[in-house]
Amino acid sequence: MSTPVVPTPPKKVNRIGLEPATYRGAKTTLCAGCGHNAISERIIDAFYEMGVDPTRVLKLSGIGCSSKSPAYFLGSAHGFNSVHGRMPSVATGAMLANRTMLGIGVSGDGDTGAIGVGQFVHLMRRNLPLIYIVEDNGCYGLTKGQFSPTADLGSTLKNGVVNDLPPIDICALAIELGATFVARSFSGDKKQLLSILKAAISHKGTCMIDVISPCVTFNDHEGSTKSYAYAKDHDEPVNEISFVPFFEDISVEYEEGTTTPVKMHDGSTLLLKKLESTYNPTDKLEANRMLHETARRGEFATGVIYIQPDAVDFLTLLNLVDEPLAVLPQGRTRPSRQALEEIMDKHR
Amino acid sequence: MASSDLLATPAAVTSPPLVNDLSIQVATVNGSGSQTANLVLLRSIFQMGVPVSGKNLFPSNIAGLPTWYTIRANRHGYIARKKEIDLLVAMNPETAREDVLSLEPGRAVVYDEALKLDQVRPDITFYPVPFDKIVAEVCPDARLRRLVRNMIYDGVLAHLLGIDLAEMDTALTRLMKKKAKALTLNLAALQAGFAYASEHFEGRPVPFRVERMRETHDLILIEGNGAAALGCLMAGVTVVAWYPITPSSSLCETLIDYLRKYRIDPDTGKATFAVVQAEDEIAALGMVVGASWAGARSMTSTSGPGISLMAEFTGLAYFAELPAVIFDVQRVGPSTGLPTRTAQGDIAFAAGLSHGDTKHLLLLPASVSECYTMAMQAFDLAERFQTPIFIMSDLDLGMNTWMAEPFPYPEAPLDRGKVLTEQTLAAIGEWSRYKDVDGDGIAYRSLPGQFGPGFFTRGSGHNARAQYSERPDDYTQTLDRLLRKFESARGAVPEPEIELRAGARVGIIAFGTSHWAIVETRDQLRDEDRLETSYYRLRAFPFTHHLDAFIDAHDRVYVVEQNRDGQMLGLMRQDLTGTRINKLRSVRHYNGLPIDARSVTDEIRAHEARMALPPETSAEDAIVGAEEAV
Ligand SMILES: Cc1ncc(C[n+]2csc(CCOP(=O)(O)OP(=O)(O)O)c2C)c(N)n1
Ligand code: SF4
């Protein structure tokens, strides 16, 4: 008896021949419906579609539900769940040690805006090549729902407690401090978040992406300004994003005047088509004005809010050798006998 | 030689001067540019072949507060701080009276004439010098006078003590190589001081004298921080993250100078290192930990306040098993007051830094040579044991100038520890990040971007395969293996230096800069009390097996340290059995000044005297007694 040969359909692979499954991680332990899970999914899609080798990626995080999520994507990459609010420093050290890696850090709004705001500030100033995602739910998920510094004025907790302090606008802060790619999105907006993440992979410098990511367990009720319902109603996209990766051989066409084309470091093109507003995302002042105006209307602007594709990044500034510092052999890191002799002579 | 037929001062010196045995203290106001003058004085004595040390006792201030520089020259090679001052140079009107009153009778004072110090007491030899008048003559530009005024006392001292003026010229020229104009002015001031002293003090008896020896031939003079920086350079450090703090800043600052000079790739002109001045010490250690996780040799340097901020990351590195080299240049307690004074006060804190069950390796350098060698050892040990390591220097060692043999070139290759490579994998067969395949508690680690699979690094919650786990058995196994690793380190850290004296019933244990006082204390006890002592110079924590045997060989063992609570003794108590603990006595020095031999000798003598009495005090009382006596 011979069984009929059914041709196995060709496996779906990306441009470097890897299957989607290669980009998955461990099974999530976050709550079902948590915005953070949707963000992990988009990260998986973006890295797959861009054909990034996961073994060339460093995943970093602080502490929080959000910071757990690097375990749930790119399982074959090295990951480091560090301490609360201090991921920027760990990421900085890691990137200095091996500049050939692609770094992605995941933080929360508490991890970034409260305990870690100092390190956040200095990370932005340095323009370290790093994708820095804030999974922003306006509360501390892991410690059971307390307000975080991004909670809006007047927003309430489940038990009715009202937040009476103004929020920190992480995007405005990042732009002010020197980040060269600042975006905001919503975990429920698959298409926009995916485009932003792909563009971030192409950027050389700090990409700060604030993603509104509702906490279904502690901050999804009426009265919360970080709930799914509220986010859907108040999401104000400022541009329509088309991303043309460098490896797609298509000619890039766009409408002059309404679309800002941005040439990315790796040769990809980012097309930002203006929607409501008329601002220019490569102008710091306008970007900040736009953030303030939308906030005043009670809305939150999403899209690529600010981009400066050709600023000097921290690794370039330090004039590091091309190879990872981590692998330099002794012959290149221990000065010669003569060098020591010379130094000794100076002290004689 | 002083001749006795000359006009006697009130404290006439009749006996011949003491040769190559004196301490000089220069009292100035900080910010007054006395540094050059003091270094020239120190160097000129050194160049004359006389063993010497210089210690800066300075305030936490940029300008205007009292500061003292003490130089000790000693023909026997004693270079610890001497408790008594033999020759005072009183330049600070604020403290001059008190400085003079605190001298022992028969000592000498060079002072600014305007201060009229000779009225203060009759039993001191005074040498008044009209500094303002002399400086006005050599430095026509009034704005520059402040900067050259201090060189005058060098000239005066050269004459009084018999220091060769040519040696001072050499020392000054060396320090001011690149500043021709300043050099000319300073040389003039130096000579003017000398000329003044020749004219006015010629033939006046001077109780002390410096004469040429050959004890410093081919030695170097260097600060501990500079030596440590050199050790880091030779250890092939690649990532440095730091936050400025006295007394540690000069370590990283010197290292940066060395890196810029010696670690630029000749072919590309690019740096084989990265240095970041971090936003604080939390970030500094975070960067070090991130860098070592990604495989770089990384270090930071700080002092107590920074160590406090590093607590959480130190614990993370301990549990995640990541190397980190941390220099703690110790200083006195928190906040304002005495941050620029020395202590060995972070021992207990560093040994157990962080929350949860943590223990860390400490290296205890006593000399600039050990700052150099232990810096290199620290990188090897940190990578070998995949754990944070602290090099416990202190302000006295780090910032002051010490003599040393020239440092040897390191012959041993770098030990990068157990890293997963094709070869190591072939040897061990199967790899799990936290599996103890060799029985020493140390597992192999794979490095990002290099050979082997990725894994997820976390703090306490993981199993041998680096998977997330909160299981009680996994956690206990992790803790037990970490302990095994710590036990393995016992056999790898620097061994103590032990000097057993035949028949000695009394032992002394000391570490770090206390060493220099102990060398002298032992001679004092031998010469003055006929008490022979053995010596155990501790060089690392955890303690090695030698400790038990040393205590067993003696009736009483004095543990000398520069803190109030006997921190090292506390660590020993955790390790030792009861009978051995009962033999330990604590000698503690904690006044912010570098420890001196006389204080230690007096205290041990008092204890020993009590021991000779019928037994009415228990060992416990003896320890309490020590605390009161310090
Ligand atoms: C030093 C320190 N302080 C406090 C905590 C407790 N803690 C854990 S997660 C967290 C807040 C996390 O909030 P966020 O960063 O917004 O993450 P989310 O859980 O909301 O995703 C806090 C306060 C800690 N782990 N470490
Ligand atoms: S508690 Fe909130 S933030 Fe945490 S996993 Fe659940 S839904 Fe997500």
Ligand SMILES: [Mg+2]
């Ligand atoms: Mg949150």
